[in-house]
Amino acid sequence: MKTSVILHGLHNEFTLDQMKACIELAEKYGGSFRHVVTGIQITGIEKDDKEQFISELPDGVTTVIHRGVNSLIACVGKGHCKNGQMETKELADYVERKHYGRKTSHKCKIGISGCGRNCPDAMVKDIAFIGTSQGFMLAVGGNTGMRPEAGKILARKLTIEQSKKAVDILIDWYAKYGEPRERMGKLLERLGNPLEGVDL
The missing domain is CATH 3.30.70.260 (ACT domain)
Incomplete structure (x- = not known):
């Protein structure tokens, strides 16, 4: 076989x-x-x-693991691409080293794009960072497959440090409250925005 x-x-x-x-x-x-x-x-x-x-x-x-933080795709970002608005490597390295392989209720995919062209298809990931001239836009709950859906925008104008804090909060929240086989978008629908009222 x-x-x-x-x-x-x-x-x-x-x-x-x-x-x-x-x-x-x-x-x-x-x-x-x-x-x-x-x-x-x-x-x-x-x-x-x-x-x-x-x-x-x-x-x-x-x-690749199949239950947990199992996919991080980042473009080359500002400094390596003429369209880049934000540098992506620092955030990608942070997420990879701190969260890759972490167990969650279902798979958790993360995309980081240095600009709105969105080469890594970040908007259809569970967590998406999209670079703009004013910082990262954060979207949560994207999905591909049988019912494709873009993530919901939860924050704008985030610095790299604020983005690190946001991803820590989101993954902790997902690991703690996600029900078996529940994707992050469904958890967001069920419990609401975990970043609401949080000072990033």
Whole structure:
């Protein structure tokens, strides 16, 4: 029986050495590559080889988890793109290091875009930061799939530090109050805005 493994690198970026090592692993185990929203998927691996395959992943590359903070996609941001309004790397690094893999009631996807062009499709993530000339806009509760929906805008003109505080509050709230298999957008509908009245 065949299976697949979805890989995750630091805010979905892979170094050349990591990619070379992943290519060598795919060749060794007879896999092929497929890009998916949450990372890189290597398909065609024998199910009996999956655990060994995972144990041989290069440093800095993990498998995607399916319940919890499992996807962070950020564009290159200001300084690396002519359209960038906000720098994205600092916030992406913070979220990745503090929250990636954290258990929540269901998957939690985060998108960070340096401008309104929204290359990482942030508005359809559970938590979205969109750069503007005046700071980040924060939207919560986006979703793709059978019932796609853009997130609800909860805050505007956030600094990077305010954005860090907001994401901490949101993920703590989701981990504490989310019911089994409840996405963040449904929790927002059920309990309301957890940032209301909070001094970010």
